[in-house]
Amino acid sequence: MNVLWLIMICVSVVFAIFTGHLEAFTKSIFDGAKSAVEVSLYLLGIVSVWMGITKILEDSGLIHRIAHLFKPLICRLFKNIPGDHPSITAITLNVLANLFGLGNAATPLGIQAMQDLDTLNEEKGLITPEMMTFIVINTASIQLIPFSVIGILASYGHRNPAVVVLPVLISTAISAITALLVLAVFKRIFR
Amino acid sequence: MIKSVEYISLLIIPLFLLFTVLYGAVKKVRVYDSFVAGAKEGPAIILKIFPYLLTIFVAIKGFQASGAFDFLRDAFYSLFAFLGVPIEAVSMAIVKPLSGSASTALFADIVQTAGPESLATQMSAVIMGSAETTFYVLAVYLGAVGIRKTRYLVPVCLIADFIGIVVAVVVTRWFF
Numbered sequence: 001m002n003v004l005w006l007i008m009i010c011v012s013v014v015f016a017i018f019t020g021h022l023e024a025f026t027k028s029i030f031d032g033a034k035s036a037v038e039v040s041l042y043l044l045g046i047v048s049v050w051m052g053i054t055k056i057l058e059d060s061g062l063i064h065r066i067a068h069l070f071k072p073l074i075c076r077l078f079k080n081i082p083g084d085h086p087s088i089t090a091i092t093l094n095v096l097a098n099l100f101g102l103g104n105a106a107t108p109l110g111i112q113a114m115q116d117l118d119t120l121n122e123e124k125g126l127i128t129p130e131m132m133t134f135i136v137i138n139t140a141s142i143q144l145i146p147f148s149v150i151g152i153l154a155s156y157g158h159r160n161p162a163v164v165v166l167p168v169l170i171s172t173a174i175s176a177i178t179a180l181l182v183l184a185v186f187k188r189i190f191r
Numbered sequence: 192m193i194k195s196v197e198y199i200s201l202l203i204i205p206l207f208l209l210f211t212v213l214y215g216a217v218k219k220v221r222v223y224d225s226f227v228a229g230a231k232e233g234p235a236i237i238l239k240i241f242p243y244l245l246t247i248f249v250a251i252k253g254f255q256a257s258g259a260f261d262f263l264r265d266a267f268y269s270l271f272a273f274l275g276v277p278i279e280a281v282s283m284a285i286v287k288p289l290s291g292s293a294s295t296a297l298f299a300d301i302v303q304t305a306g307p308e309s310l311a312t313q314m315s316a317v318i319m320g321s322a323e324t325t326f327y328v329l330a331v332y333l334g335a336v337g338i339r340k341t342r343y344l345v346p347v348c349l350i351a352d353f354i355g356i357v358v359a360v361v362v363t364r365w366f367f
Contacts, residue, residue, distance in 0.1 A: 001329070001333070001341055001345055004345055005246065005250055007245070008250040008251075008253070008254050009250055009253065011254070011257075011258075011259050012250070012253040012259050013253075013257065013337045014259075015258045015259035016253075016257035016258065016261065018254070018258075019255050019258035021256060021258045022242065024255070024256040024257075025253055025256050025257045026257070028252040028253050028255065029249050029252065029253050029254030031252050031256075032245070032248035032249035032250070032251065032252035032253065033245055033248070033249060035242045035248055035253040035292075036241065036245035036248040036249075037245075039244060040237050040240065040241045040244060041329070043237055043240065044233060044234060046320075047233045047236055048224050048229075048230040048232075048233025048234070049230065049233075051226065051229040051230055051231075051232045051233050051236070052225075052228075052229040052230040053207075053208065053211055053226070053229070054229055055225045055228050055230075055328060056212065056215045056220060056222050056225045056229070057211055057212050057215075057223045057227060057230075058225075058229075059210075059215065059218075059220045060214050060215040060217075060218040060220045061218060062214050062215075062218075071298035079347075100196075100199065100200040100203055101200060101231060102203065102204060104204075105204060107331065110328075110331075110332055111236060111240075111331065111332065111335040112288050112336070114332045114333075114335045114336045115321040115335060115336055117235075117241065118336040121336075124337070125337060125338060125339045125340060126338070126339075126340040126342075126346055127210065127333075127338045127340060127341050128268070128344055130278075131332075131336075131338070132342070132344050132347070134332075135328065135332055135333075135344060135348070136344075136347060136348065136351060137350065138323065138332070139323045139325045139328050139329075139352070140323065140351065140355070141308065141322060141323035143248025143320065143321075144196055145193060145196050145197065145200075146316075146320030146321075147197065148295065148319075149202070149298070149316050149320045150193070151294070152298055152299050152302060153302060153312070153316060156299070156302040156303060156307045157307055158302075158308060158312075158335055159307075159308070160309035162193050163313075163366075164313065164316045164317060165193065166366070167313075167317045167321035167359075167362045167363055167366045167367075168316070168317050168321050170362050171317055171320075171321035171355070171358050171359040171362045172320070172321040172355075173339035174358045174362075175321060175322075175351065175354060175355030175358050177360070178334075178355070178358070179347070179348075179354070179355070180356045182347050182350050182351050182354070183309035183347050183351075186343045186346075186347050187357060189345055190342065
């Protein structure tokens with residue numbers, strides 16, 4: 001992230017100077033800060049709601065039951081998660097939320113999953129292979145029906161917006177699998 | 192088929208909430224107090240994520256406004272021109288990993304200008320539906336647990352994004 005961020009800032013400033021976008025660039029920096037505040041406020045609400053729900057799951061023991069149920073499935077991808085660990089539940093719910101396009105649930109559950117995975121982390125601050133797998137699955141965006149895309153198509157008078165469903169599904173499936181393969185290759189190279 | 196999936200999607204969270212609350216009540220959990228105790232942890236998490244989000248958003252917005260974005264788009268466009276990829280789809284491919292709200296706005300704009308049934312729209316739709324806002328996900332998830340050493344995760348995500356977009360282009364060509 002360090003290198004990427006450094007490159008983005010340097011390249012942007014150089015371009016802003018040479019293309020005469022200096023004013024727009026300066027303004028955009030503060031726009032960025034503003035949208036970070038807005039997104040954080042939005043996240044504050046939905047994350048707190050899911051933390052509340054998760055606490056009930058924990059106190060009632062349901063979290064371990066769900067973990068136990070989905071363990072065989074999840075542990076195929078995540079090798080070093082022991083027993084009925086709560087992270088299995090968070091990962092399962094996050095994947096389900098993504099599948100059904102429930103953005104309001106997917107992000108908080110993903111945060112939860114990261115925190116649960118971090119309890120297994122022996123060297124805090126250093127990413128674990130399980131976290132990498134989880135993030136790669138999330139950035140591959142597995143979704144059954146792209147509701148927002150269909151919604152926009154329909155609102156601009158597309159006769160049959162549902163035609164995009166199959167190509168989107170095929171593309172996501174292929175790209176999710178290749179993403180995991182790329183990760184597996186890197187894991188093999190830098191172990 | 193679409194309608195029924197949409198209905199299930201609408202049903203999932205309410206049913207899950209109902210089940211959680213009822214199960215808790217059966218197990219003699221004071222659900223109200225539990226929920227409050229859980230919700231109390233929310234602000235601490237957001238405080239942790241906020242600086243990461245701010246840092247990445249500043250870089251992304253600056254990148255878009257500086258003209259570097261347009262340069263990158265034109266470079267990719269000339270690279271993929273022989274495949275017959277419309278420039279709108281190239282824009283979408285670069286915007287989507289950077290920003291969710293910007294990609295939604297861009298998509299609406301493409302549909303409006305290129306027409307809802309044009310190749311540019313179809314291809315952008317597939318990219319929009321199959322790619323994820325990678326930088327946002329990275330900032331939020333890594334920020335939540337304070338990961339500083341990400342090893343090879345970022346290159347893997349960028350390579351995966353690139354492959355994902357190529358796949359989306361090929362699949363769209365094959366379908367439309």
